[in-house]
Amino acid sequence: MYDLRWPTASNFVYLFAASGISLVSGLWVFNRFDGDLAEEL
Structure with missing residues (x-):
């Protein structure tokens, strides 16, 4: 401790x-999430 x-x-x-x-x-998860949203839209 x-x-x-x-x-x-x-x-x-x-x-x-x-x-x-x-x-x-946190930045890695945000980049993955942002990339997935961009692909779906």
């Missing part, structure tokens, strides 16, 4: 990685 009470380098790396993964996956 991470101790979020103290802003250490490990916490910043963990949060940066988690936010980056969620952002990339």
Whole structure:
């Protein structure tokens, strides 16, 4: 477990990685969804 009470380098790396993964996956899903809508229309 991470101790979020103290802003250490490990916490910043963990949060940066988690936010980056969620952002990339969100953009990937959005691009797939947008492409499917464009093909159907």
